[in-house]
Amino acid sequence: MNMYAVPNPGIPGCPPGLEYLAQVDQLLIKQKVELVEALVGFESNNKYEVRNILGQNVLYAVEENDCLSRQCCGPLRPFTIHVLDNFGKEVITVTRPLKCMSCFFPCCLQELEVQAPPGNTIGYVAQQWHPFSPKFLVANEHSEPVLKIHGPFCGWSCLPDVDFEILTMDEISKIGKISKQWTGLLREAFTDSDNFGIQFPMDLDVKMKAVMIGACFLIDFMFFETTN
Numbered sequence: 001m002n003m004y005a006v007p008n009p010g011i012p013g014c015p016p017g018l019e020y021l022a023q024v025d026q027l028l029i030k031q032k033v034e035l036v037e038a039l040v041g042f043e044s045n046n047k048y049e050v051r052n053i054l055g056q057n058v059l060y061a062v063e064e065n066d067c068l069s070r071q072c073c074g075p076l077r078p079f080t081i082h083v084l085d086n087f088g089k090e091v092i093t094v095t096r097p098l099k100c101m102s103c104f105f106p107c108c109l110q111e112l113e114v115q116a117p118p119g120n121t122i123g124y125v126a127q128q129w130h131p132f133s134p135k136f137l138v139a140n141e142h143s144e145p146v147l148k149i150h151g152p153f154c155g156w157s158c159l160p161d162v163d164f165e166i167l168t169m170d171e172i173s174k175i176g177k178i179s180k181q182w183t184g185l186l187r188e189a190f191t192d193s194d195n196f197g198i199q200f201p202m203d204l205d206v207k208m209k210a211v212m213i214g215a216c217f218l219i220d221f222m223f224f225e226t227t228n
Helices: 019-023 035-040 067-076 185-190 206-224
Strands: 026-031 047-051 057-064 079-084 090-096 111-115 121-128 135-140 145-150 162-167 174-181 195-199
Touching: 019 206, 026 206, 057 090, 057 206, 079 206, 090 206, 111 206, 121 145, 121 206, 135 206, 145 206, 162 206, 174 206, 195 206
Parallel strands: none
Antiparallel strands: 026 047, 026 195, 047 057, 057 079, 079 090, 090 111, 111 121, 121 135, 135 145, 145 162, 162 174, 174 195
16 A cells, blocks of 8 residues: 655644645545445445545545444444544544435434544534535534535436535635546445545635545435445
């Protein structure tokens, strides 16, 4: 595995461990294929590698959950995802509470909280009600809306890649996207392991870049974490 030692120069106002995010405008989030899950359909904790455009690992994420929640709640399960740097130190914590999911009931909207470092909230991602299209509101640590994320009809696209656009609050400017990328016929058919790409402006607040990583996890669970 090609591990990349993330520099730590100490940027003012940047949560410790997230300094490297200030230097990138693209990330690849690659879910690791679980052999047991692929063969027998037994749901396991999700694991992800976060890579730069050179394919070097810069972060590693692992879901913390119990067997009962994974098997009974499936993609609706609550979770805590611990994001670690290449030295094994936790730099981001993503938490999703348990909520039923239905596009027909506004009271069942999904949300998650992102902390960096653990215990220090830096932002939220909250689903906005819409009967057909995925819509999310991205807020800062004060719950003030900062950005929006809009996905395709029912989170589905006829194209190989499925794009969720990152928009300004007035919905006029598209500043980036979260893309679910085609991983091949066999992998798509027999596992729920996915690849995602995240694009955002280089000068976007580092905290919001971390929140976008959390948004990617939520989108994965809501639309692509299925039992095949």
